[in-house]
């Protein structure tokens with residue numbers, strides 16, 4: 106039987122959704138040219154890999170911006186080696202104050218919208234969903250392809266914004282008006298900001314196409330016997346993230362358009378009356394008035410708080426799967442794990458105000474948001490305890506993937522716990538917008554999600570390319586990354602307690618901060634080492650595609666469905682009929698011939 | 711040989727994970743010595759805020775050390791080569807209830823313990839004394855990239871020729887509940903005085919009342935804490951806290967000087 110034969114579940118396809126077979130029949134498939142097969146492909150696996158490669162390149166860009174930021178904080182206003190001449194040719198490589206504001210704006214924007222979300226949902230959502238639920242492809246393959254290609258105008262806009270008149274956008278990834286809406290307020294609030302808003306809109310459209318697809322596929326295309334509570338937690342995470350996108354993204358898109366209208370047509374949603382910049386009132390310059398700056402903050406955080414969970418919930422799913430496979434033990438508390446992800450997502454819609462405690466919002470409302478936010482710590486705690494429960498009595502195999510997953514648990518504890526301080530309104534008065542916030546979100550997003558992405562790459566690489574990554578290089582990569590990332594982010598907590606503000610190009614002019622330079626220098630050196638260390642990953646990633654050890658279908662002896670398919674899976678994914686008999690975490694099963702029972706086989710009775 | 715390699719990997723992983731709680735706690739213990747801790751407290755409500763921080767610090771430390779050590783121990787103990795199978799369990803209902811209920815109680819405790827301090831700073835403004843929300847000591851204006859303070863004329867008006875306007879230096883009396891109005895002329899800014907434990911955004915179009923009571927005469931940093939443009943990093947101000955009588959003399963002298971030049 107050819108590996109390209111349409112998979113059996115085609116027959117059981119519900120709802121008359123276009124089967125992928127109608128796009129390429131087995132017959133045509135061999136005639137597909139390079140372009141249809143690798144560029145404008147509708148195969149979820151190719152699209153997943155496209156997101157992976159593009160996302161990793163964007164990660165490099167975002168990382169380089171971070172290095173430039175760290176140089177300035179360690180050695181303010183000195184010539185930056187290597188990058189300096191590229192970024193600031195007109196000053197001979199010395200960061201300019203407006204250049205600094207642009208750098209952190211771009212760093213945040215790239216990392217959130219072009220790296221983490223596309224890597225988690227674009228890459229793994231695409232690659233894993235059909236394989237893990239036993240479907241031949243996504244529900245809407247063409248929409249899926251469009252989802253990837255709508256990302257590119259987003260990338261183009263953000264690249265154009267760098268070179269825009271006046272410079273790149275510089276109002277932070279949060280783009281608070283009126284700084285972002287009044288051209289005279291900042292050089293980056295010229296055309297750069299328009300490109301930024303357009304870019305976000307394209308990225309949003311791309312995410313939306315993905316989200317519609319993920320939800321439909323998961324709801325409608327599960328293999329026979331694959332009930333909701335037999336789904337791997339990765340799928341739960343991806344489903345919940347997609348639902349968050351569906352409900353929250355329209356708000357961001359609308360808000361972005363409102364901001365664009367404020368800027369281009371003087372609509373006056375966010376720009377208040379009576380603003381005077383540099384002695385001239387923008388009203389006399391033609392800018393609209395009558396709006397309220399806090400309206401943007403409400404709309405922005407109504408999206409962006411759920412968005413920070415989009416940045417972590419799929420990662421939690423991947424980590425759960427990796428832990429179970431490499432610990433050879435069922436996930437502890439499968440249902441609590443799924444419910445707690447749903448709980449995080451649900452509560453995530455009523456806590457956005459915790460970003461606005463100091464904003465001028467009615468302080469009484471702050472108390473409500475505080476209580477809701479503290480409640481979010483509960484499902485987070487439940488997850489940590491269940492991961493620990495999973496490791497208890499396990500048979501842990503210290504593979505590279507497992508090391509990254511273990512570090513996720515260790516690091517997420519830090520990021521979750523610091524959240525309690527920030528949620529507590531009186532404490533937040535002092536720590537809001539200081540480096541302790543920077544520490545908090547890097548512990549969850551970098552030490553958490555990025556480490557989970559690395560773990561997921563080591564874990565699913567054999568499926569993607571039919572070859573395993575090198576374990577020795579993987580471990581070297583892990584050790585350095587783990588050490589340096591803590592070197593970078595841990596002391597930021599103490600800097601924050603010393604009062605150091607974020608987004609400050611040169612803090613040392615203040616008496617309060619004058620003594621902090623050595624710590625910042627230490628952090629920057631760790632950051633440079635952290636970036637350099639990724640060489641081991643790059644070598645391993647590309648090297649293993651060519652020289653990696655060839656693997657069969659199931660190199661990790663894992664129980665979930667993706668390991669039933671060939672590595673890499675052919676068009677249509679599965680070459681045999683699938684029927685699911687139990688959940689995905691049957692490891693260490695007593696009386697079974699091997700220590701795991703694949704989902705397609707019955708448990709011993 | 712393979713056995714030795716495996717053992718070394720176990721030890722290395724364990725030590726790496728162990729370093730997290732050990733160094734994590736150690737750097738917090740040392741932080742004060744290194745100058746990486748809270749600046750002194752110079753406001754009446756500062757101590758209350760710091761105490762809440764410390765209460766949470768204890769809770770967080772116990773949870774942090776406890777969970778991290780469990781992780782370290784499990785990783786070390788259960789990564790041992792063992793031909794038998796793992797414990798076959800899918801979870802435990804009672805445990806789930808326990809570890810949901812305990813954090814729930816703790817979080818409810820945290821939520822309630824915060825409310826008073828928050829209300830003190832942001833909701834309960836002085837109702838008697840020389841300055842109230844209706845009769846503030848001053849207005850503080852933020853604009854790119856400086857701070858300005860305006861003291862009203864003797865009748866309490868903020869308009870007119872007799873208003874005193876001073877850039878950069880904000881002079882206030884000690885041991886007095888000071889109320890002021892915070893305004894912005896252009897974009898968002900934030901009024902942050904670390905030694906007061908006070909932060910409040912300045913929003914164009916809004917007049918936000920703020921209060922504090924400085925407990926120590928002296929000069930302190932005022933820092934802008936909300937991104938306001940390229941010059942955000944240098945948007946500094948200075949708070950001069952004078953003993954009460956000296957402040958009255960200072961203000962009287964300012965007024966006199968103003969009338970003298972007219």
Ligand code: HEM
Nearest residue numbers: 413416417459460482485521524525527528537538546549
């Ligand atoms: C235990 C759960 C958590 C709690 C209680 C919590 C609480 C908070 C609070 C109150 C803030 C605002 C602090 C301030 O600006 O003063 C904040 C900021 C932030 N949190 Fe969390 N958080 C939690 C988990 C997470 C997770 C899982 C993520 C992401 C994956 C995350 C990402 C962020 C980000 C990105 C910011 C900063 C946004 C910005 O101002 O640029 N948090 N968190």
Ligand SMILES: [Cu+2]
Nearest residue numbers: 410413459460
């Ligand atoms: Cu949030």
Ligand SMILES: [Cu+2]
Nearest residue numbers: 934936938942
């Ligand atoms: Cu500022």
